[in-house]
Amino acid sequence: MKIEEEIIQQKFESDYHKAAVNIFYTSxxxxxxxxxxxxxxxxxxxxxxxLRILRGQYPGVVNLKLIKERMLDKMSDVSRLIExxxxxxxxxxxxxxxxRRHMDVCIxxxxxxxxxxxxxxxxxxxxxxxxxxxxxxxxxxNLLDKLRG
Numbered sequence: 374m375k376i377e378e379e380i381i382q383q384k385f386e387s388d389y390h391k392a393a394v395n396i397f398y399t400s401x402x403x404x405x406x407x408x409x410x411x412x413x414x415x416x417x418x419x420x421x422x423x424l425r426i427l428r429g430q431y432p433g434v435v436n437l438k439l440i441k442e443r444m445l446d447k448m449s450d451v452s453r454l455i456e457x458x459x460x461x462x463x464x465x466x467x468x469x470x471x472x473r474r475h476m477d478v479c480i481x482x483x484x485x486x487x488x489x490x491x492x493x494x495x496x497x498x499x500x501x502x503x504x505x506x507x508x509x510x511x512x513x514x515n516l517l518d519k520l521r522g
Contacts, residue, residue: 434479
């Protein structure tokens with residue numbers, strides 16, 4: 374469906390304005406799909422992002438600074454998110470051996486198992502994107518990368 378129909382707006386200041394609104398709307402649409410998927414697991418998008426970062430470093434540990442640098446949402450309060458994941462037994466925190474002022478974080482087996490389950494469920498969301506051809510998806514990725522400069 375066209376953005377004009379989705380938000381019931383026929384005129385935009387320019388095609389640049391229309392594109393900005395369209396990107397923002399589409400981002401929220403995609404985020405809502407993920408939020409709905411994660412809700413039964415009592416998980417948020419930023420928490421999921423942290424689990425994926427930790428899985429990528431597994432079996433190693435990761436410090437909070439690296440997690441913050443790699444987060445999709447740079448405004449997230451990583452310490453608070455880590456604590457919530459720890460309470461769910463999805464991650465473990467350890468005092469950094471080389472610098473006791475810092476904390477290292479690692480994903481638990483329970484966290485790995487949850488991600489494995491979510492990987493299967495996320496395939497359905499990704500299937501929704503196959504309305505675009507591989508060439509169109511490559512073009513979209515290139516254009517989005519170019520926008521961020």
